[in-house]
Amino acid sequence: MFLSVIDGAVLILVLLSYLGALTQKDLIKCVVLTGLGGLGLAYIFTSLLAPDVALTEAILGGAVLPAFFAFTVMRTQRFDEIEE
Template sequence: MEIIHYIVIIMTLLSSLASLLQRDLIKCIILSGFAGLCMAYLYYALLAPDVALTEAILGGAILPALFAFTVRRTQRIDE
């Protein structure tokens, strides 16, 4: 494995953990979308381009957009 793969794995883990620890939902959505794009890269590096394309479309674009739309449509209560 090349060094870039290890960097992407670490970025995936850090962005996933950061999204779990966020209190702001929009930041959580952005970080989880970034983790999805990192996973898409890892799938592509593992020679699974069909899975990578599906992950990039769903995990990196459609689901974060739907979550952001849902958060914007609901009432936000700041503490």
Template sequence: MIIEFVLMFVIVASTLLALVQKDLMRTVIIIGFQGLGLALLYQRLLAADVAVTQAILGSALLPGLIAVTVFKTRRSQE
């Protein structure tokens, strides 16, 4: 049971941490942890099929898309 609470803490903490970063590349990497945490939490909440989708999209694909955007624009927040 303790795993769920650790995962919830990781999700909220990484979300907050991602939004306060000045370097957008760090934001992208930390938001990937949030996606991964959500995927694991879904797994713990008995939604295995959703967890697989969320693991691919939330921790790799969407951060990848945001990373491409950051590369094409500017890396630091003005």
């Protein structure tokens, strides 16, 4: 089974999304990029004919975990705000 051009492009975007999340200093941007990577992985799992894994990844990796991470980031303070 070969991946199509669209699947390859989505896979590259997923990798770039996760690499971008690793290099960001702003935590909200990291959360957004991680959520986009999770949704991209859900698409890849769908194209690989694994709908159960795709559904789980879309729910957890694309919605639930980014929401929890965003909530946690919003509840924390930055070091810049503490010093002032």
